[in-house]
Amino acid sequence: MITYALYFSIGCFALALLFNLYRVVRAPGVTDRVLALDTMAVDAIALLVLFGIWEGTAIFFEASILYAMTGFVATVAYGKFLLRGDIIE
Amino acid sequence: MDLFWEILISALLVIGGFFGLVGSFGLVKLPDPMTRLHAPTKAATLGVGAVLIASMIYFAAFRDSLTLHELMITLFIFLTAPISAHFLAKANLLRNVDRTTLTRPEGEGDWAVFTPLSDTSAEELEEAAEAERDEAR
Numbered sequence: 001m002i003t004y005a006l007y008f009s010i011g012c013f014a015l016a017l018l019f020n021l022y023r024v025v026r027a028p029g030v031t032d033r034v035l036a037l038d039t040m041a042v043d044a045i046a047l048l049v050l051f052g053i054w055e056g057t058a059i060f061f062e063a064s065i066l067y068a069m070t071g072f073v074a075t076v077a078y079g080k081f082l083l084r085g086d087i088i089e
Numbered sequence: 090m091d092l093f094w095e096i097l098i099s100a101l102l103v104i105g106g107f108f109g110l111v112g113s114f115g116l117v118k119l120p121d122p123m124t125r126l127h128a129p130t131k132a133a134t135l136g137v138g139a140v141l142i143a144s145m146i147y148f149a150a151f152r153d154s155l156t157l158h159e160l161m162i163t164l165f166i167f168l169t170a171p172i173s174a175h176f177l178a179k180a181n182l183l184r185n186v187d188r189t190t191l192t193r194p195e196g197e198g199d200w201a202v203f204t205p206l207s208d209t210s211a212e213e214l215e216e217a218a219e220a221e222r223d224e225a226r
Contacts, residue, residue, distance in 0.1 A: 002147070005099035009140065012106030016113035016133070023116050031122055031181045038173055039113060039129035042166065046109055046137045049144045049159070050102075058148060061158035068162055072169040079176030083183060083202070 006054055013046045034078040041071025094150040101143035109136030122181050130174040138163045 020043065023036035045064045052060035077087050112135075115128025145159040183202045194200060 001095050001099050002102070005102035009102040009106035012110040016109050019113040019117050029122055029181070029185060031177050031184065032116070032125060035126060035129060035177055036116060039116060039133055042129070042133050042137050043109060043113065045162065045166070046105065046140045049140055053144050053147050056152060058154065058156055058158070061156065061162070064162055065158070065165070068165050068169070072173060075173040076176055079173065079180050082180035083176070
């Protein structure tokens, strides 16, 4: 039963990543692009964790922690740049 | 007992996948930038949280190794999602919204985005305090 739930969940997040990629490529505004990139990082974390369950190893958690941190820092840097035209003043 | 854990993990995985998909679909579907901000920062965060908790229960129940890494990632995402959403909302307010059509916030002052000294760094604040001290002297 877990296997089928995993299939469903991986399919959902893969489709979600495709939606995000579409939003990155064609976006009405620059904030939408940044938001789509942030969501891509979050969905990639979910896919990493799901692959960890699939393989039965705990080795992917470090990778997902790194993904979470760099994703957040990137989003804040983009937001700061959009707000002030500069990142570190 | 194994069946109970299997049902719980499967339910969490399905819920997580569904909410993750809804969050990203909302990013494509919703009509204007401020509403589009809602979908990924709330639904997708919940979806990822559900998947992470499912992973934690799976490793505790079937692999006999309770790790709290997932809880840490969940906490981190739940803490950082509102911050990035707030940054993007401010950027959106600055770039896309016509200032004359905005209602004013309650109390004194204007929106923080449009007030020049509201988003200052610590250094600038120190400089301002120093200038004030010089003036007092």
